[in-house]
Amino acid sequence: MYNVDDHVFHHSEGLCRVVEIREMHRPNGELATYYILSPLYSALDTTVMVPLRSADALLRDPLSKAEADVMIKQIEDLAPLELSQKEIRTLQTLSELSSLDHSEIIRVIKGLIIRENKLAKGRKSLPITQKRVLRSAEKLIYDQLAVALSLTRDEVEEKVYALILEK
Numbered sequence: 001m002y003n004v005d006d007h008v009f010h011h012s013e014g015l016c017r018v019v020e021i022r023e024m025h026r027p028n029g030e031l032a033t034y035y036i037l038s039p040l041y042s043a044l045d046t047t048v049m050v051p052l053r054s055a056d057a058l059l060r061d062p063l064s065k066a067e068a069d070v071m072i073k074q075i076e077d078l079a080p081l082e083l084s085q086k087e088i089r090t091l092q093t094l095s096e097l098s099s100l101d102h103s104e105i106i107r108v109i110k111g112l113i114i115r116e117n118k119l120a121k122g123r124k125s126l127p128i129t130q131k132r133v134l135r136s137a138e139k140l141i142y143d144q145l146a147v148a149l150s151l152t153r154d155e156v157e158e159k160v161y162a163l164i165l166e167k
Contacts, residue, residue, distance in 0.1 A: 001052075002018050002021075002035060002055070002059070003018065003021075004018050004019065004020060004021060005017060005018060005019075006018045007040075007062045007147055008035070008037065008059045008060070008061070008062065009059065009060045009061065009062045009098070009144065010037060010039070010048055010050070010058060010059055011057075011058050011059070011060075011098050012098075013037070013039045013042070013046070013048050014039060014040070014041065014042075014139050014140060014143050015039070015040045015041065015062055015143040015144055015147060016037035016038060016039050016040060016048060017037065017038050017040060018035055018036070018037060019036050019037065019038045019047075020035075020036040021033060021034070021035055021036070021052075022034055022036055024049075026051075032051050032052070032053070033051070033052040034049045034050060034051055034052065035049070035050045035052065035055060035059070036048075036049055037049070037050060040143060040147070041139065041143050041153060062144045062147060062148065063102070063144040063145065063147075063148045064148060065148045065149065067102075067148070068144070068145050068148035068149050069149075071102060071103075071106065071141075071145065072145070072149075072159065072160075072163070074103065074106065075106060075110065075160060075163040075164065076163050076164075076166075078103060078106055078107050078110060079107060079110075080107060080110040080111035080114050081104065081107035081108050081110070081111040082111050083108065083111060083112075083133075085129070088129050088130055088133050089129060091108070091133045091136075091137075097133070097136050097137050097140055098140055102141065105137050105140055105141050106141060108133065108134075108137045109134065109137045109138060109141065109160070109164075110164050112126065112130055112133065112134040112137070113134070113160075113161060113164050113165065114164065114165075115130070116130075116131075116134065117165055138157065138160075141160075142156045142157055142160070145160075
């Protein structure tokens with residue numbers, strides 16, 4: 001069970017803070033307990049309500065500091081994941097990406113950043129579907145790393161890009 005002010009990872013909204021735990025009536029009149037969540041890095045003022053009984057399927061613990069430290073150290077050693085266009089299309093949503101483990105998401109990010117960098121040298125850019133997957137994957141990982149490592153999201157992004165492109 002989570003508490004108010006805990007950080008949680010929501011399968012489609014990303015990193016959130018529990019702002020309230022409230023009992024409310026469901027449409028069928030049944031009383032249920034809900035987590036009221038506020039996404040941390042959303043441009044919109046969004047609130048997410050998750051029934052306690054569905055929390056195991058929709059929420060998970062975000063990265064701890066120790067896990068974040070390990071992930072940063074692994075970035076250079078993980079092989080970039082080369083995705084086909086079909087695989088890219090299946091990963092276009094945050095919930096699809098969040099089903100991957102963190103190392104696989106880093107491999108996706110690494111593969112797309114390397115591809116983006118190569119294309120930029122030829123004055124081209126990533127196709128929109130690949131760009132969308134990259135931004136979603138970055139949101140999944142960078143938000144968690146920022147909170148776990150007490151950094152800004154921009155600092156995390158700079159660090160990850162430097163680790164990937166220095167080779």
